[in-house]
């Protein structure tokens with residue numbers, strides 16, 4: 304049967320990420336050290352797991368209200384206020400979602416009409432472009448550069464704005480570069496957003512993972528709260544990837560529209576995970592601190608090691624990725640990643656997987672033990688000498 308002819312064009316237009324290709328290769332090589340995976344290597348803190356177990360013991364096994372249990376929405380509102388100075392009304396402006404992933408999807412599906420353009424600073428998280436395409440929109444990559452520390456430059460952003468531009472999809476701290484944007488830089492972006500009447504989806508899932516710099520929530524930039532959908536989740540900060548829990552916060556009128564998409568596609572986020580998340584927000588600050596300190600040691604180790612090997616490297620200030628340039632090796636990102644895997648059994652992701660402006664770079668995730676990183680560094684050193 305010709306199944307292809309039944310598949311919708313917008314789905315056919317979406318390609319699998321090259322990360323998947325590398326995952327498959329790595330899975331066939333159990334002895335390889337993987338620096339591919341953007342997922343914390345810690346297990347979820349025990350008190351958070353206990354809260355989920357208690358929810359089960361208490362019989363909390365049914366659907367919750369569509370936007371999530373009110374207790375959790377209150378905790379999220381409280382958390383966003385105390386950590387980032389953001390104000391949202393729990394009853395009307397917060398929706399608990401199935402990971403930040405679902406929040407990105409429903410935000411885009413709510414906002415995008417066929418042909419609307421969504422500006423995506425790149426290199427970027429691999430899901431953005433496909434999600435825009437699946438929502439019927441047109442992804443418009445906006446390059447960011449090593450020389451600028453991979454922050455989004457207002458003049459470059461403005462060059463890509465057209466009358467069809469509707470949404471700007473921001474994501475700082477950034478996956479894959481580890482770049483963060485400070486308040487002043489975000490204010491400059493805010494001016495362009497206002498001038499061209501854009502709406503902003505800001506994916507701040509790595510907000511808790513910054514090193515020596517404060518995270519600035521985009522919605523706290525003057526004039527931006529009313530134009531912003533703030534997205535975050537529990538996967539990275541609390542090491543809860545498997546729980547599938549995130550949220551979005553937006554002005555009530557927008558959140559109400561998004562709630563329709565959420566309601567009719569997923570009903571609600573997992574119930575016991577929501578109870579676990581209440582505990583995470585109430586009593587999880589010390590866990591974040593402990594994991595962040597560990598990531599920071601690894602970050603410094605990798606940054607200094609890669610530089611001392613002669614790889615040009617931008618110092619990441621957020622998330623758990625480092626994005627060295629491999630241009631001076633003469634190899635493309637794909638060749639570098641494939642040969643490093645085949646010859647030295649170290650898996651990294653070619654920067655080109657995150658958009659064209661990632662060509663000439665590779666992404667290393669330091670969400671793995673220091674022992675693994677030390678072995679990986681040794682092997683990368685050998686590889687660089689041999690090529």
Ligand SMILES: Cc1ncc(COP(=O)(O)O)c(C=O)c1O
Pocket residue numbers: 341401402403404405428474478506508535536537538544547548549
């Ligand atoms: C920038 C970014 N946003 C969203 C996600 C997905 O997060 P979640 O597990 O909450 O769906 C990831 C996961 O890697 C990510 O890197």
